[in-house]
Amino acid sequence: MSRLVPVAIMLLLGLASQAMAASDDPWSSVDPTGQKIVFWHNHTRGRQEALAAIVQEFNRSNPYRITVTQEYQGRYEDIFHKVVGVLNTADAPDLVVAYQNQAATYQLLGGLADLTSLLNSPKWGLSAEEQQDFFPAFFRQDIFPIFRQARLGLAPNRSTEVLYYNLDWLRELGVNAPPATPDEFKIVACRAAKTPFSKAAVAGGSMGYVVDFEASRLASWVFALGGEIFDEQKMAYTYNTPAAQLTLSFLRDLFTAGCAAPVSERFGDQADFGAGRVLFTTASSSGLPFYKDAVDNGARFAWSVAPLPHLTPAPVMNVYGASVSLPKTTPPRQLAAWLFVKYYTSPPVQAKWGMAANYFPVRRSAAASLQDYFERNPAYKTAFDLLAFSKYEPSVPGYDFVRDLVAKAMAAILIQGAEVQGTLEKLTKESNDILQEQMRGLPTGPKQ
Numbered sequence: 001m002s003r004l005v006p007v008a009i010m011l012l013l014g015l016a017s018q019a020m021a022a023s024d025d026p027w028s029s030v031d032p033t034g035q036k037i038v039f040w041h042n043h044t045r046g047r048q049e050a051l052a053a054i055v056q057e058f059n060r061s062n063p064y065r066i067t068v069t070q071e072y073q074g075r076y077e078d079i080f081h082k083v084v085g086v087l088n089t090a091d092a093p094d095l096v097v098a099y100q101n102q103a104a105t106y107q108l109l110g111g112l113a114d115l116t117s118l119l120n121s122p123k124w125g126l127s128a129e130e131q132q133d134f135f136p137a138f139f140r141q142d143i144f145p146i147f148r149q150a151r152l153g154l155a156p157n158r159s160t161e162v163l164y165y166n167l168d169w170l171r172e173l174g175v176n177a178p179p180a181t182p183d184e185f186k187i188v189a190c191r192a193a194k195t196p197f198s199k200a201a202v203a204g205g206s207m208g209y210v211v212d213f214e215a216s217r218l219a220s221w222v223f224a225l226g227g228e229i230f231d232e233q234k235m236a237y238t239y240n241t242p243a244a245q246l247t248l249s250f251l252r253d254l255f256t257a258g259c260a261a262p263v264s265e266r267f268g269d270q271a272d273f274g275a276g277r278v279l280f281t282t283a284s285s286s287g288l289p290f291y292k293d294a295v296d297n298g299a300r301f302a303w304s305v306a307p308l309p310h311l312t313p314a315p316v317m318n319v320y321g322a323s324v325s326l327p328k329t330t331p332p333r334q335l336a337a338w339l340f341v342k343y344y345t346s347p348p349v350q351a352k353w354g355m356a357a358n359y360f361p362v363r364r365s366a367a368a369s370l371q372d373y374f375e376r377n378p379a380y381k382t383a384f385d386l387l388a389f390s391k392y393e394p395s396v397p398g399y400d401f402v403r404d405l406v407a408k409a410m411a412a413i414l415i416q417g418a419e420v421q422g423t424l425e426k427l428t429k430e431s432n433d434i435l436q437e438q439m440r441g442l443p444t445g446p447k448q
Contacts, residue, residue: 080400112325124339159285
C-alpha cells in the first residue's frame with residue numbers, strides 16, 4: 001500500500017498540472033482537424049492570384065487537413081455591408097479583411113473574436129520573439145482600448161502615405177532633393193506651376209501639386225506638421241487644433257496661389273504625374289507599381305518617393321491597411337482560421353506577399369528575403385525604410401462616416417473659400433457627435 005501512495009500522488013499532481021495548463025490556455029484541448037474555413041477578401045488581379053497561391057500552399061502543407069477557401073467579396077465597403085448582415089449567424093465567414101474602424105463597428109455587434117488568447121496560446125500562438133518581430137505600430141493597431149484592450153485582428157500587410165516627386169523636374173527647377181519642410185514645398189511647387197517640365201508627354205499647363213479631398217490625405221499632413229486628429233485619452237476627434245488649422249491654411253495658400261489643384265478624376269493624380277504635368281502628389285505606397293507604369297508609358301523621367309514635408313524633428317508616416325479579423329464561430333473553426341492567419345503572417349509568406357502585392361510585410365525579418373526586390377524597386381525600399389516613423393489614424397467605430405465629413409470640409413475650405421477655424425470647429429463637433437452615437441452601442445464603457 002505504501003508503494004501505491006506516491007504513485008497516486010504523482011497521478012494527481014499530473015492531472016492538476018494538466019488542469020492548470022488547460023486553464024492557462026483555453027485552446028490547448030481544441031482540435032482544428034478537418035475544418036473548412038472561408039476567407040472574405042477584396043483582392044483582385046495579381047493580388048488575388050498571389051493570395052490564391054498562399055491559400056493553396058497552406059491547404060497542402062498544414063498537418064491538420066484544414067481547408068481554406070478564399071472568396072472575393074468586392075471592395076472594402078461592399079464587404080463591410082455584407083459582414084454586418086451575417087455577423088453572429090451561421091453564414092458569417094471565418095476570416096474577413098477589415099479596417100480597424102470597421103472591426104470596431106463589428107464589435108459593437110459583439111461579432112468578432114478577441115485574438116489575445118490565441119496569440120498568446122503556448123500551444124498555438126506566437127512566441128514573444130515572434131511577436132516582437134512585428135513592426136510595433138502594425139502590431140498595436142488592432143488592439144482596441146474601447147473594448148478593454150481586445151485584439152480584433154492581426155495585420156497581414158500595410159501601406160504608408162508618401163510624397164511622389166519628379167526628380168528630373170526638380171533639377172530643372174534648381175533643386176536636387178525633395179523638399180523637407182512646408183516652406184520649401186511651397187516654393188518649388190509654385191515654381192513648377194509656372195515652369196512646365198521639359199519632358200512633359202503632352203503640351204499644356206503644369207501644376208506643382210494635386211491632392212484629393214480625402215481623410216487620409218488630411219491626417220498625413222496634420223501628422224507631418226506635428227499634430228493629431230484624435231485624442232485617445234479623451235476619446236475625441238481634434239480637427240480644430242492649431243496644427244490642423246495650420247495644415248488647412250497651408251493647403252489653402254497653395255490653392256489660392258495657383259500652385260495646387262484637386263485631383264481631376266479617379267487616379268488622375270497618377271496619370272498627370274506620369275505625363276509630367278504634376279510635380280508632386282501624395283498617395284499610398286501601394287500605388288508604386290501604378291505610378292511606375294504611368295511614368296514608363298508617359299514622360300519617362302527619374303522619380304521616387306519621400307516623406308511628406310514636416311515640422312517634426314523626424315518624419316511622421318501615416319501607415320494604414322486592413323487587417324484580418326475572425327468573426328465569432330466555433331472554437332475549432334476559430335482555431336483553424338487563426339492557424340491560417342499565423343501562416344499568412346509568417347516571414348517567408350510575408351516576403352512573397354509583399355513582392356506580389358507591393359504591400360509592406362508586417363514582420364521585420366521578412367526584409368532579409370526582399371533584398372533583390374529592394375534593388376529592383378528602390379522607391380519601395382525608400383518607403384520601407386520609413387516604417388520606423390509610423391503613426392496611424394483612429395481605430396474607432398464610425399470613422400467611415402467621419403471620413404465623408406472630412407472630404408466635404410476640405411472641399412469647402414480649399415475650393416469654396418470657407419473660413420478655416422470655423423469649418424474645423426464644425427467638423428470636430430460633428431465627428432464627435434458621430435463617435436458618441438456609435439459609442440452608445442458599447443456593451444461596457446472604455447477601460448479606465
